[in-house]
Amino acid sequence: MVRAYAPASTGNVSLGFDLLGAALKPIDGSLLGDEVEVYASEQFDIEVKGHFAHKLPSDPKQNILYHCHQHFVSKLSERQKGLVPCAMVLYKNLPIGSGLGSSASSVVAALHGLNSFYGDPFNADEMLLMMGELEGQISGSVHYDNVAPCYLGGLVLMAEQAQRIAIQLPVFEEWYWVVCYSGIKVSTSEARKILPQQVSLKNTLTFGRQLGVFVHALHTGDRQLAASVMHDVIAEPYRKALLPGFDEARQFAGDNQALAFGISGSGPTVFAVCDNLESAQRINQWLSEHYIQNNDGFSHICQLDPQGSTATRV
Numbered sequence: 417m418v419r420a421y422a423p424a425s426t427g428n429v430s431l432g433f434d435l436l437g438a439a440l441k442p443i444d445g446s447l448l449g450d451e452v453e454v455y456a457s458e459q460f461d462i463e464v465k466g467h468f469a470h471k472l473p474s475d476p477k478q479n480i481l482y483h484c485h486q487h488f489v490s491k492l493s494e495r496q497k498g499l500v501p502c503a504m505v506l507y508k509n510l511p512i513g514s515g516l517g518s519s520a521s522s523v524v525a526a527l528h529g530l531n532s533f534y535g536d537p538f539n540a541d542e543m544l545l546m547m548g549e550l551e552g553q554i555s556g557s558v559h560y561d562n563v564a565p566c567y568l569g570g571l572v573l574m575a576e577q578a579q580r581i582a583i584q585l586p587v588f589e590e591w592y593w594v595v596c597y598s599g600i601k602v603s604t605s606e607a608r609k610i611l612p613q614q615v616s617l618k619n620t621l622t623f624g625r626q627l628g629v630f631v632h633a634l635h636t637g638d639r640q641l642a643a644s645v646m647h648d649v650i651a652e653p654y655r656k657a658l659l660p661g662f663d664e665a666r667q668f669a670g671d672n673q674a675l676a677f678g679i680s681g682s683g684p685t686v687f688a689v690c691d692n693l694e695s696a697q698r699i700n701q702w703l704s705e706h707y708i709q710n711n712d713g714f715s716h717i718c719q720l721d722p723q724g725s726t727a728t729r730v
């Protein structure tokens with residue numbers, strides 16, 4: 417049997433809409449990501465367990481794992497005949513519609529688990545292409561900013577070239593990323609629909625400048641410069657209306673030495689970047705008390721997960 421784990425991720429990182437993403441790992445050692453087991457079985461089957469299992473459709477054909485399996489097996493059948501049949505278990509640990517790359521985590525854990533189970537027939541770029549396609553089926557558009565960091569780990573820039581889907585960037589290891597999920601659901605496709613289809617020339621220039629400066633700052637180790645350009649001119653002005661308490665949370669984070677603050681993916685999770693643990697703890701505490709709306713919500717102090725998804729034979 418193979419057991420795969422795929423971490424939560426934050427898409428956009430404010431300044432890189434659809435182009436930047438990072439894998440997350442709570443500093444207290446808790447797991448924040450979905451797990452998938454793949455085992456040999458005469459008959460294909462999907463079992464769903466875990467904290468958020470009850471939020472998934474009960475029909476297995478509507479489960480993303482079903483589509484992952486179909487897609488993977490049809491691709492692999494083009495190369496290999498007589499595949500050993502398998503069955504899968506999904507541990508749905510991440511909330512759906514949270515902005516933490518929940519669907520990407522299931523897709524990456526499923527495909528990584530299947531690839532390992534069948535002896536790693538596909539390379540990293542082939543895997544990423546498949547992951548992007550599957551993620552696109554769920555969210556309504558192909559974007560790699562969750563699947564790529566979830567699979568590769570760290571902070572990732574989407575290159576979307578035929579032979580190079582994604583590029584891992586240098587990171588500041590001492591940065592803390594406080595991520596708080598409010599507990600409400602925001603659908604990515606809905607959160608994309610509210611964005612204007614045209615971006616002003618002013619914002620286009622800001623977007624390009626920020627992304628260029630940020631990548632340069634990462635490569636030269638200039639923390640202050642990197643933090644100074646982490647602003648969202650594309651999505652936050654529109655999406656924050658979907659997030660009760662967003663402005664207050666941003667204000668508190670800013671008043672408490674956060675280097676940056678923004679929406680994680682399409683929300684409702686927000687993130688604050690800090691370069692010292694005390695600020696991160698203060699912001700984590702405040703968000704837990706004020707930004708969370710119901711019992712599904714949570715807040716974690718994270719660092720970037722350098723490893724990404726893993727698959728282990730057990």
Ligand code: HSE
Nearest residue numbers: 427434561604681682
């Ligand atoms: N880049 C995507 C978006 C991420 O903002 O719509 C979704 O998690």
